[in-house]
Amino acid sequence: xLFAVVAAVAYALDQVTKALAVALLAPGEVVPLVGDLxxxxxxxxxxxxxxxxxGATWVFTLIAAVVVVxxxxxxxxxxxxxxxxxxxxxxAGAAGNLTDxxxxxxxxxxxHVVDFLELPNWxxxxxxxxxxxxxxxxxxxxxxxxxxxxxxxxxxxxxxx
Numbered sequence: 792x793l794f795a796v797v798a799a800v801a802y803a804l805d806q807v808t809k810a811l812a813v814a815l816l817a818p819g820e821v822v823p824l825v826g827d828l829x830x831x832x833x834x835x836x837x838x839x840x841x842x843x844x845x846g847a848t849w850v851f852t853l854i855a856a857v858v859v860v861x862x863x864x865x866x867x868x869x870x871x872x873x874x875x876x877x878x879x880x881x882x883a884g885a886a887g888n889l890t891d892x893x894x895x896x897x898x899x900x901x902x903h904v905v906d907f908l909e910l911p912n913w914x915x916x917x918x919x920x921x922x923x924x925x926x927x928x929x930x931x932x933x934x935x936x937x938x939x940x941x942x943x944x945x946x947x948x949x950x951x952x
Contacts, residue, residue, distance in 0.1 A: 794866050797879025798886075805887035805918035812907035812917075827911060834915045835895070835903035848892060852900040855889035870942030877929035878940075880922040887919030 816822065816833035823830045837848045862882045869875050888904050895902035906915040937945040 793872055794869055794875040794879045794882075797876055798882040801880055801883030801918065801922045802886055805883060805922065806890065808918050809887075809891070809905040809907070812905055816907060821909065830909045831907050832909045832915055834906045836906050836915070837901075837903045848901045848903070852889065852892040852902075855885045855892060858885040859889060865940055868940045871933070871938055871940065873929060873933055873938065874940050874942070877926045877933065880929070881926035884919040884921075884923035884926065887917070887922070 812831065812833050816831055818833050818835075821830045821832045837846075839851060859882060862878050862885065866875075866878050866882075869878065891904040892902045893899055895905070897903070904917065904919075906917050906920070908917060908921075909915045939945060
């Protein structure tokens with residue numbers, strides 16, 4: 792249940808904020824929110840962070856689709872609230888950017904992702920990107936702590952237990 796709620800809320804927040812950014816921001820114009828720390832700037836990104844591999848949009852479309860399927864398959868084994876949070880955020884982020892790649896110009900599987908949040912010396916990003924990064928941090932934390940998706944703790948090698 793937590794998994795589905797987190798995924799739905801984060802996905803909706805991503806899509807609503809992208810729609811607002813497209814409707815209210817002029818491309819390239821900066822709207823300061825918190826001084827020079829956080830601003831809004833509308834950018835349509837065909838690649839990954841820093842517009843990396845901008846000519847391979849279809850590859851990112853395929854990767855996002857694979858991530859969505861993998862998360863949905865993995866979620867059937869959920870037994871940990873923290874894993875549910877992590878996978879819900881990952882699903883929302885991947886699905887949010889996948890939606891852009893499938894439905895936005897210039898066309899299906901080639902659409903550009905709407906980015907609009909700007910920090911100094913950092914690539915412009917969106918809520919989906921934030922969800923993906925937060926999920927990654929949680930996955931690393933869970934892996935370090937030895938917590939499996941089903942909520943069990945991994946046994947130490949050679950412990951015989």
